[in-house]
Amino acid sequence: MWGTDGQLCPPYRGFYDWFDGEDLTRLRKKQRDADDLFRLTGITFNVYGKAEAEERLIPFDIIPRIISGGEWHRLSRGIEQRVRAINAFLHDIYHNQEIIRAGRIPEEMISRNAAFLPHMIGVKPPGGVYTHIVGIDLVRTGPGEFFVLEDNARTPSGVSYMLENRETMLQMFPELFSRNRVQPVQNYPTDLRRSLAASAPPACTGTPVVAVLTPGIYNSAYFEHAFLADKMGVELVEGNDLRVVDGRIAMRTTRGYTPIDVLYRRVDDDFLDPLNFNPESSLGVPGIMDVYRAGGITIANAPGTGIADDKAIYSYMPEIVEFYTGERPLLPNVETWRCSEPESLAYVLDNLHELVVKEVHGSGGYGMLIGPTATKKDIAAFRRKLIARPSNYIAQPTLSLSTVPVFSRAGLSPRHVDLRPFVLVGPDKIHVTPGGLTRVALKKGSLVVNSSQGGGTKDTWVLED
Amino acid sequence: MLGKTANGLFWMSRYLERAENTARLIETGQRIALTRLGSGDEEWTSIMKTAGVLSGFMEIYDEVTQDAAVDWMMRDHGNPSSIQSCILGARQNARMVRAAITGETWEAINATYMSTKSILGRRVSERDLPTVLSAIRQHTALVRGMVHGTMLRNDIYDFLRVGTFLERADNTARILDVKYYVLLPSVSAVGSSIDNVQWEIILRSVSARGGFRMEYGAEGGPQEIADFLILNRRMPRSLAFCVGKMRSNLAYLNADLEAPSDSQKLVAELNDLYLSQDISAVFEFGLHEFIQKMLSLIAGIAGQVEKDFRFYE
Numbered sequence: 001m002w003g004t005d006g007q008l009c010p011p012y013r014g015f016y017d018w019f020d021g022e023d024l025t026r027l028r029k030k031q032r033d034a035d036d037l038f039r040l041t042g043i044t045f046n047v048y049g050k051a052e053a054e055e056r057l058i059p060f061d062i063i064p065r066i067i068s069g070g071e072w073h074r075l076s077r078g079i080e081q082r083v084r085a086i087n088a089f090l091h092d093i094y095h096n097q098e099i100i101r102a103g104r105i106p107e108e109m110i111s112r113n114a115a116f117l118p119h120m121i122g123v124k125p126p127g128g129v130y131t132h133i134v135g136i137d138l139v140r141t142g143p144g145e146f147f148v149l150e151d152n153a154r155t156p157s158g159v160s161y162m163l164e165n166r167e168t169m170l171q172m173f174p175e176l177f178s179r180n181r182v183q184p185v186q187n188y189p190t191d192l193r194r195s196l197a198a199s200a201p202p203a204c205t206g207t208p209v210v211a212v213l214t215p216g217i218y219n220s221a222y223f224e225h226a227f228l229a230d231k232m233g234v235e236l237v238e239g240n241d242l243r244v245v246d247g248r249i250a251m252r253t254t255r256g257y258t259p260i261d262v263l264y265r266r267v268d269d270d271f272l273d274p275l276n277f278n279p280e281s282s283l284g285v286p287g288i289m290d291v292y293r294a295g296g297i298t299i300a301n302a303p304g305t306g307i308a309d310d311k312a313i314y315s316y317m318p319e320i321v322e323f324y325t326g327e328r329p330l331l332p333n334v335e336t337w338r339c340s341e342p343e344s345l346a347y348v349l350d351n352l353h354e355l356v357v358k359e360v361h362g363s364g365g366y367g368m369l370i371g372p373t374a375t376k377k378d379i380a381a382f383r384r385k386l387i388a389r390p391s392n393y394i395a396q397p398t399l400s401l402s403t404v405p406v407f408s409r410a411g412l413s414p415r416h417v418d419l420r421p422f423v424l425v426g427p428d429k430i431h432v433t434p435g436g437l438t439r440v441a442l443k444k445g446s447l448v449v450n451s452s453q454g455g456g457t458k459d460t461w462v463l464e465d
Numbered sequence: 466m467l468g469k470t471a472n473g474l475f476w477m478s479r480y481l482e483r484a485e486n487t488a489r490l491i492e493t494g495q496r497i498a499l500t501r502l503g504s505g506d507e508e509w510t511s512i513m514k515t516a517g518v519l520s521g522f523m524e525i526y527d528e529v530t531q532d533a534a535v536d537w538m539m540r541d542h543g544n545p546s547s548i549q550s551c552i553l554g555a556r557q558n559a560r561m562v563r564a565a566i567t568g569e570t571w572e573a574i575n576a577t578y579m580s581t582k583s584i585l586g587r588r589v590s591e592r593d594l595p596t597v598l599s600a601i602r603q604h605t606a607l608v609r610g611m612v613h614g615t616m617l618r619n620d621i622y623d624f625l626r627v628g629t630f631l632e633r634a635d636n637t638a639r640i641l642d643v644k645y646y647v648l649l650p651s652v653s654a655v656g657s658s659i660d661n662v663q664w665e666i667i668l669r670s671v672s673a674r675g676g677f678r679m680e681y682g683a684e685g686g687p688q689e690i691a692d693f694l695i696l697n698r699r700m701p702r703s704l705a706f707c708v709g710k711m712r713s714n715l716a717y718l719n720a721d722l723e724a725p726s727d728s729q730k731l732v733a734e735l736n737d738l739y740l741s742q743d744i745s746a747v748f749e750f751g752l753h754e755f756i757q758k759m760l761s762l763i764a765g766i767a768g769q770v771e772k773d774f775r776f777y778e
Contacts, residue, residue, distance in 0.1 A: 041572060217561055227563075230564035241469050
């Protein structure tokens with residue numbers, strides 16, 4: 001909100017005029033009202049391994065994060081470029097593997113990668129789309145300086161918070177929206193449905209039938225699955241509602257089985273099809289991969305997209321973008337050391353105290369080391385893990401992230417944030433919803449924004465310029 | 466609609482109805498205990514029997530006391546029909562069918578759950594019991610109101626209604642099943658105060674004292690009470706009323722089918738054979754036997770609805 005020169009950043013001017021005239025007591029009450037509202041609408045996430053009672057609220061902060069229209073415009077162009085490259089990359093590695101032949105990525109990065117799915121070799125997904133929904137995690141280090149921290153090309157979550165955060169702000173502070181021209185996000189569910197329908201499979205006749213596949217009410221993101229099905233006006237199905245009927249995937253309705261054209265699945269690849277993948281899975285549909293390969297259904301995102309958001313592949317993203325788009329990447333990566341490479345490993349081991357080290361396949365902020373805040377003991381323990389399995393890790397410098405204000409006891413206090421914009425990919429259109437999910441590290445000085453580790457969220461505004 | 470969704474809607478409304486019925490039964494029990502007309506513990510035994518939770522209770526407790534009975538029926542997670550369990554069950558099902566019900570309905574159920582969870586977090590003292598029970602009933606009434614005022618009249622609504630009336634019919638039949646003997650004609654007991662208390666219990670358990678007097682005047686006796694609860698088509702908790710509603714909602718669900726479904730046939734049969742006569746025929750059949758028959762037919766309809774609409778497979 002405040003630049004390094006102590007001046008108010010321009011997009012925050014309208015907001016600050018309002019905030020300055022507000023009474024802190026009233027705002028404190030509003031913050032409590034917001035919490036009640038979230039609890040009532042049931043916007044919760046389940047904590048794994050806990051009983052029914054453990055549905056938690058993700059803390060919501062009432063101070064919006066504000067991005068100027070100009071800054072957003074540049075950002076969204078970079079995101080679009082990156083997402084186009086990811087889709088081209090996926091098509092390539094499951095077909096001719098030109099990028100390997102060109103020597104831009106080592107062959108073993110693909111063939112030995114656990115996220116590479118041999119079942120997808122030679123398969124052309126309907127409409128040519130691999131990643132129908134992408135979430136790109138970004139951090140900002142200064143005006144106009146965004147870095148990509150991570151690409152989420154499997155089943156990115158959090159979009160329901162983006163929508164509900166806005167809904168809550170509209171309800172709590174309508175006056176703010178008449179003073180600031182904020183670009184809307186509420187069309188997301190309609191856009192999503194349209195975008196999914198546009199990738200309908202060859203077998204689809206008539207209006208495409210879309211459904212959301214959830215692992216069930218005990219899944220941590222169940223709320224979001226139900227929310228999206230509700231807002232799109234489509235069925236929310238579980239594996240046991242589905243079966244293969246006449247070469248199609250069909251859902252059991254009160255009147256018998258009805259075919260589905262596009263399945264927005266929120267179930268991981270491994271659990272998707274017990275016949276083709278994990279035989280223990282009861283969350284998927286036996287035989288869905290065969291139906292998929294025969295053009296009987298669209299699976300969104302396509303199986304095997306995880307290869308594109310793997311943290312080891314991440315370090316090659318600048319090459320990937322350049323290789324497929326022929327352009328310089330508009331969005332930079334964070335400098336990344338691949339611990340599989342001996343020189344990098346040596347550097348990382350020497351500098352553990354100032355690096356962030358992550359597991360290649362980890363997520364949710366688990367299994368990572370944040371050097372600057374870790375104890376000597378933590379570092380020593382992590383060093384042993386790193387030496388034992390170097391290829392399992394990558395390391396990045398700790399960036400000096402810019403902060404945004406949150407509402408605290410004392411008024412406004414700076415906290416670190418990231419940003420996950422959501423991107424919809426159709427056969428001939430890429431759409432980036434203006435804004436996204438801002439996650440905030442609520443602990444002072446903390447860099448960890450994951451909800452499973454005490455992070456919160458806030459509304460994200462992109463202003464009309 | 467998905468078979469699973471129909472199942473969720475059906476059970477969501479059954480659980481809500483059951484929670485409310487249990488609350489009403491506890492109110493009745495306490496009322497009897499307060500007026501000290503009945504012998505309290507016997508009354509709680511019979512109330513738990515009515516709610517179908519006595520055998521579970523006896524596995525845990527050695528004797529029936531008011532405190533233990535109330536706690537078992539209100540809060541115990543080990544009792545699948547306790548108010549707490551029912552509200553939780555209703556909410557679990559509502560979560561499952563979240564996309565089928567309106568936001569308002571969901572929020573009302575979620576608010577009911579949150580508030581019940583907090584007020585039933587610890588043992589409810591006798592002093593607080595009336596307030597707590599009335600708060601719970603107000604909440605379930607709010608859910609009912611939201612369903613009524615915000616839901617489209619389509620198959621989603623029909624499944625909710627079928628669940629509600631099936632549960633309610635079952636509940637009314639159970640009340641009669643436990644108390645049928647006080648309605649039997651017996652020369653010696655007529656007009657005695659014991660009987661009046663027992664009749665009062667029956668009417669209170671279905672919130673129908675006022676309605677009864679309206680329909681039958683101040684002089685109504687056991688035969689009239691039986692008629693009211695079994696055959697009266699204006700009484701919203703009577704068997705005839707509930708079965709009539711099930712019949713029409715199943716008919717809406719099958720409106721575009723040429724032949725009636727099996728569950729429709731069962732409901733029609735129940736209605737035509739047992740609920741389209743006058744009360745003397747019921748007494749001739751044998752009140753107890755009649756009610757037993759009702760309970761088994763209602764259970765049969767529930768099973769058939771499950772099959773007809775592919776709840777599971």
